[in-house]
Amino acid sequence: MLRRVSETAIERYRRGEARDLDQRQLTQLANAAWAAGLHLLLEGEPEKSREWLQTAAQRYRESWDAGAPPDSWGRPIAAMKALLLAGEDASDAARWALDAGARDAASPIGRYAASLALLVLGEDVEARIVGSEIRNEEFPEAVADAVVTVAAADRAGYLLAIEDVLESFEQRGDFLEDVRVADTVLVFQILAAQRDCAVELRPSPLLPRRESPS
Numbered sequence: 401m402l403r404r405v406s407e408t409a410i411e412r413y414r415r416g417e418a419r420d421l422d423q424r425q426l427t428q429l430a431n432a433a434w435a436a437g438l439h440l441l442l443e444g445e446p447e448k449s450r451e452w453l454q455t456a457a458q459r460y461r462e463s464w465d466a467g468a469p470p471d472s473w474g475r476p477i478a479a480m481k482a483l484l485l486a487g488e489d490a491s492d493a494a495r496w497a498l499d500a501g502a503r504d505a506a507s508p509i510g511r512y513a514a515s516l517a518l519l520v521l522g523e524d525v526e527a528r529i530v531g532s533e534i535r536n537e538e539f540p541e542a543v544a545d546a547v548v549t550v551a552a553a554d555r556a557g558y559l560l561a562i563e564d565v566l567e568s569f570e571q572r573g574d575f576l577e578d579v580r581v582a583d584t585v586l587v588f589q590i591l592a593a594q595r596d597c598a599v600e601l602r603p604s605p606l607l608p609r610r611e612s613p614s
Contacts, residue, residue, distance in 0.1 A: 406439035409577065410452075423466035427475065430459035434482055435577035441485065442581065442608055453486035457493060464496075473502060473513040480516050481587045494520035503530065508539035515547045519591050527551040542568060546588050555597040562588055562599065569606050582606040 413432040416425060437452030457479040464475050476497035483490035494517035502514035511534050518527035531547030542564035549557035562585060569582035585607065592598040601607060 406436050406443060409433075409435035409439065413455075421466070423463045423468050426459050426463035426466055427468075430456045430463060430475075430478065431577050433459060434478065435579050437482065438485070438579050438581055438583060446487075450486040450488070453482040454488060457482040457486075457488075457490075461493070461496065464500075471505070471507055471510060473497070473505065473507065473510045476500065476502070477509075477513045477516060480513075480520055481583060484520070484587050484590050485583070490520045494518075508534045508537040512539065512543070512547070515544075515551075516587075519547065519550060524551040524553075524595075540565075540568060543584065550588060550592050550595060550597065553595040553597045555592075555599060558588075558592055558597055559599045562592075562601065566601060566604055566606070570604060580606060 409432050413429055413436065416429045416432060421429070433452045433456035437449045437454075437456055440446075440449035440452060443449075460475040460479040460482070464472065468475060476493055479493040480490045480497070483493055497513045497517040498521075502510045502517060505511055505514070511530050515527050515530040515534070518524070518530060528548050528551035531544050531551060535541060535544040535548070542561055545561035546558065546565055548554075549561050565588070566582050566585050569585065575581075582604065585601070589598050589601075603609075
């Protein structure tokens with residue numbers, strides 16, 4: 401089933417790249433590449449996955465530069481996530497978000513982009529400040545808690561936060577490109593591992609299966 405989903409996403413990408421591309425169509429290409437990359441990762445094909453996730457990040461940046469509407473913070477967020485999941489350096493995407501004004505954005509999603517960027521760049525004190533700010537706004541509290549606890553390398557607090565993020569994904573009905581994976585959880589686990597505070601999560605249909613001990 402996963403194989404069919406990744407092949408469908410790749411086919412959709414190939415069809416789309418033949419068109420004259422505006423910022424919206426570039427985002428659609430990025431979404432298709434993201435879907436392909438994430439499913440290939442789950443299929444156990446990391447090299448192919450890396451290629452598509454890198455393509456997704458590139459297309460998200462191109463869509464921004466092609467005239468994205470103001471407050472399109474989902475694009476640098478998605479680019480950072482794609483690069484982290486690909487095992488690549490996401491610092492350029494992080495600087496893009498900050499240079500675009502994410503730290504001072506009016507919307508909580510903009511400052512969430514800033515908090516992720518700051519974590520990517522290792523600016524943990526500032527990331528903790530930003531995460532604490534968006535805790536008190538109309539933004540998923542568990543995600544803000546994950547930012548703060550990762551920035552503090554607080555393993556116990558992070559475990560509670562990331563389990564809540566996972567539960568929120570399990571209760572969700574809609575997923576980008578119908579990719580039913582808790583990608584935010586996977587990204588935070590990468591950021592947490594960089595600070596030696598990653599945790600073992602309970603099994604979930606929205607996470608890659610763990611290998612059973614032989």
